[in-house]
Amino acid sequence: MRMQIAYDGGCRFTAACRSHTITIDQPLDNGGEDSGMxxxxxxxxxxxxxxxxxxxxxxxxxxxxxxxxxxxxxxxxxxxxxxxxxxxxxxxxxxxxxxxxxxxxxxxxxxxxxxxxxxxxxxxxxxx
The missing domain is CATH 3.30.300.20 (K homology (KH) domain)
Incomplete structure (x- = not known):
């Protein structure tokens, strides 16, 4: 299996595996946009x-x-x-x-x- 992580800017990343994606981010108080876990x-x-x-x-x-x-x-x-x-x-x-x-x-x-x-x-x- 392979997981690919792409940097989207700021504290945000997109994780992709098979045909699925999830957003990884940080909370607002840690510099992120709180758009993901x-x-x-x-x-x-x-x-x-x-x-x-x-x-x-x-x-x-x-x-x-x-x-x-x-x-x-x-x-x-x-x-x-x-x-x-x-x-x-x-x-x-x-x-x-x-x-x-x-x-x-x-x-x-x-x-x-x-x-x-x-x-x-x-x-x-x-x-x-």
Whole structure:
């Protein structure tokens, strides 16, 4: 897969992958136009969205009602080095039977983004 980021000026960028685009920007108080999410917000969206996908797929296969499924994600920024130091992800699934809670937790913890964060990939930055 390839993600391409194009600089649009100011603090704004366009991310393109396959046939989709999203706008990346900064809030007004950080010099941007607030026309899109910031990179940390997109990272949290990736984690929460991946968990939501895995949970919904499991529930559908297991015959569990997904009405009201929602996933929230909070994060804390830490210093030295500046980074996201923790995520807290909450899965809300009103119709989840108590005897399936552990299975859903297991599925949520196995999503691709969660696994990637728990086992960081090698990263190479090449400046041309």
């Amino acid at each position: 910031t990179p940390p917000e997109l990272m949290a969206a990736s984690l929460a969205g991946c968990i939501a996908h895995y949970v919904a797929r499991y529930c559908t296969q297991a015959g569990i009602d997904t009405t009201g499924l929602a996933v929230g994600c909070d994060w804390q920024v830490m210093d030295d080095p500046k980074r996201i130091g923790s995520f807290t992800v909450e899965v809300e699934l009103p119709e989840l039977p108590a005897n399936r809670r552990k299975a859903v937790e297991r599925v949520a913890n196995q999503c691709l983004i969660h696994a990637t964060l728990m086992h960081p990939p090698l990263m190479n930055v090449i400046v041309k």
